[in-house]
Amino acid sequence: MAYLNIDSVKARTFDAIVIGSGISGGWAAKELTEGGLRTLVLERGRDVKHITDYPTTMMQPWEFPHGGQLSKEYRDANPIASRCYANREDASHFFVKDAEHPYVQEKPFDWIRGYHVGGKSLMWARGTQRWSQYDFDGPARDGFAVEWPIGYTDIAPWYSHVERFAGISGNKDGLPQLPDGEFLPPHEQSCVEKHFTNEMAKHYNGTRPVIIGRCAHLTKPQPIHYQQGRAQCQNRSLCQRGCPYGGYFSSNSSTLPWAAKTGKLTLRPDSVVHSIIFDEKKNKASGVRVIDAHTKQMTEYYARIIFVNAACLNSNLILMNSRSNRFPNGLGNDNGLLGKYMAFHNFRTTISAEYEGLLESTTEGIRPNSSYIPRFRNVFKQETTGPASQFLRGYAAGFGSSRMTSADTSGVGEELKASLMQPKYGNWRVNSWMMGETIPKESSYVTLDSNLTDPWGIPQLRISVGYDDNDEKMIRDFHEQMTEMLTVAGFINIQTHDVPEKAPGLDIHEMGGVRMGKDPKTSLLNKWNQFHTCKNVFVTDGACMTSTSTQNPSLTFMAITARAANYAVKELRKGNL
Secondary structure (H helix, E strand, O other): HHHHHHHHHHHOOOEEEEEEOOOOHHHHHHHHOOOOEEEEEEOOOEEOOOOOOOOOOHHHHHHEEEEEEEOOHOOOHHOHHHHHHOOOOOOHOOOHHHHHOEEEEOOOOOOOOOEEEHHHHHHOOOOOOOHHHHHHHHHHHHHOOOOOOHHHHHHHHHHHHHHHHHHHEEOOOEEEOEEEEEEEOOOOOOOOHHHHHHHHHHHHHOOOEEEEEEOOEEEOHHHHHHOOOOOOOOOOOOOHOOOOOOOOOHHHHHHHHHHHHHEEEEEEOOOOEEEEEEEEEEEEEEEEEEOOOOOOOOEEEEEEEEEEEHHHHHHHHHHHHHOOOOOOOOOOOOOOOOOEEEEEEOOOOEEEEEEOOOOOOOOOOOOOOOOOOOOOOOEEEOOOOOHHOOOOOOEEEEEEEEEEEOOOOOOOOHHHHHHHOEEEEEEEEEEEEEEEEEOOEEEEEEEEHHHHOOOOOEEEEEEEOOOOHHHHHHHHHHHHHHHHHHHHHOOEEEEEEEEEOOOOOOOOEEEOOOOOOOOOOOOOEEEEEEEEOOEEEOOOOHHHHOOOOOOOOOOOOOHHHHHHHHHHHHHHHHOOO
């Protein structure tokens, strides 16, 4: 029996364990296996294989019982999940059902989750912008968070590393606040977006650039993408279904299959991570406790290094639940900061307008992207005069366009059909949405509920995150500035739209709780994403972020993960972990 036990432990022992298979977890798996490490990837949800498990990807609109819309029954049962922009009838199978995964809202918060292999990399909006040095400098400059332990020069090579492999479409715009990357050919702006771009350059002398968005789509695949088995983006704009061509980047189509080809990957779905095991004799983590999603039985897996990539809020939950005599308040939590200083991106408000010109043109085809307005408030320094001096940091914005159409629906039969097939075109309509940087605060936190547990006996997460006065001032400034910008560009019928009851969370850009920093007294992770007090545990998803900037965060998660994983491989070989 003793020998059987030894064999069992050996079968459950790896060089590295990665918790989570989403965007950052997939990158950790790729880099660690390429470095020669036998790597176990744990995913709490079901398996989803590329192409095979995209059941709706080739369905036509008329094949959906509700025409692509979520049913009333589904919306009533899932009021949180159904509010997500990407959750439609063709993708609802990728979204967590509200009742199956409960959590506690101290303040309203819409927690959007995808529990399956690939995680939210199957459902994301695919925006990918680099941070600049100004973004890393922000906290130290403005005093709203602790100083970042890394800067742009540390992360730039890793941005290039992940951009080349993932495939990022974009234009080299030469903007200091939005560094250029390793780009595939850009998408084309519509004529009205080009008009707006030109008018902004004319009226603001280049200080308010408008560019085509940068996104993770293969506009012109390179050999490395064909080696992954991926093909050119077909511009179907059905990305939330899962792309059978691999035209956009996901863990399922890219990093996980690549890791599997090394022969070093073990992928274990239906594995709910309970906690990380801390060995007090060795003063480091030794493995993880895993609950089978179906049988509810617990099993322990062991490794020399552990990467926590469960997505920001779940990573916080796992770490807080990882209690030991050494860390009674959660792994690495000597300073009591675990779960605190949460932040997100404020997507609460939009603005719309019409343009009466360019009526000789219409849109043709579909483009899975939009234009983008990089941050122009408090960019290079905190402004001391004018409206922007009233709030910290700033906002970026998306900018999209379409031609308004209408049809005469008064007829019936063939007459109605003919009318619908020949719609009348109206004015161009544009829409812009704000992505504001929120300020990490100690009062924005997550913690474990002392009484409520989930179906696996794990404490439920309590979330207390909300808007503040800085967010409200930023929203007002966005309305004022975008109204001015649209006006000078000749747009009409300008309307602002703010929904104060729209809770944080729908941005799906939550960050923080396990922040990086230079000082163990004010942060939890060092510049390599290691816990200051537990060097063989790395956190490289959104939980590690010290601040949020205004850019979509996924590219930065990928780059930080690749950097940390390569460092971990080298340190392991040196015997330092």
